Amino acid sequence: MKITVVGASGLIGTRLSERLRRSGHEVTDASLSFGVDTVTGKGLDAAIAGTDAVVDVTNAASFGDSAALDFFRASTKNLLAAASEAGVGHYLALSVVGTPRLVESDYFRAKMVQENLIRASNRPYTILRSTQFYEFINGLIDIGAQGDVFRLPPALMRPVAAAEVAAFLAELTLATPLGGIVEIGGPEQFGIDDVARVYLAANEDERPVITDPSTSYFGVELTDDALLPGAGARAAAQTLPDWLYQSMAD
Template sequence: MKIVVAGASGLIGTQLAADLRRSGHDVAAASLSLGVDTVTGKGLAAAMTGAEVVVDVTNAASFGDNSALDFFKASTKNLIAAAAEAGVRHYLALSVVGTPRLVESDYFRAKAVQENLVRASARRYTILRSTQFYEFINGVIDIGAEGNVVRLPPASARPVAAHEVAALLAELATGDPLGNIIEIGGPEQFGIDEIARIISPPTKTSGR
């Protein structure tokens, strides 16, 4: 089966493409660094030729202002159009747990637009929402850094390993479209401030 992985150079895309290839599938790795630009549509038609499934794990370079919204609107529309032209039977997209409840955030508002475009399209689809990846937790902690102190809220999170998300995406990609949204999260719930204390020196972290 030919499967297009859009965003194949990212954390999830790299592992997903490797998982699918190990299972014997023909993977078309699509990303800007590989000559496929989902925002302009450059290279998409060639990548989609003969594909049965497209997995959209693209992500915006910036999370602020309108950058993320502009990215997801253009990228998703182009991917859906190219998938329709190629007769792709299953459109699988990766999103974020909590998206509908966090639309005051520019990034989550952009993700909500992405989800809505997928659901409104004529493509049969599956959307997988994931909690934050363990691999990105340090980035969250860095946002709260103020000199030698990290101030973070005690908000709860269920971080999940990227390889588990990639494995579930591979399973979903080779199955039938669900026409629905499903979620994946880590096995344990932590406060963000608690996670920071676990992975950072205690003298440099504090909750607020």
């Protein structure tokens, strides 16, 4: 099977491309570093020509103001047009659990636009929504950094290892298009404040975490379940303590 991974230089893209190649598939890596610009369209037609499936794991460089919206709108329109021209049989995209509940945020509103464009395209598609990656916990808890303390909400989440998201995405890529949305989350449920405490303790960081429900999450005040996947979500296997141990051993 010939597959184009768009955003192949990123956290998920590198893992996805490697996994697909190990399974014997022909993979084209597409990203800025490979000479493909999805916003301008540069190199896009050549990267997608003759491919059976396109997997979009791109992300915006900025989470604020209109930058994310501009990126996802332009990038997704160009990708869908190129996929249509090439007769691609399966279009997949990686999104975020909770997106419809978080559209007050510039970033999640942009992700909602991306999802809507895909659904309206008449292309065979699958959208995978994932919870936050363990690899991004450091950036996540930084939203509450105030001097020598962290003020973070107790809203619940189920963080997940990027490798398991890439593995599920590879599985979906090789399957029949769902024409809908599927979700994945980690095996454990924590409050964001408790995730921070576990992460900081593992890194021997003694700064305290103060539970503060008013702390916004990328511009949104969270309800308790805003970041949780639905009942039918794929449950990943690797726990946060196991991932922390492995990441420190590497």
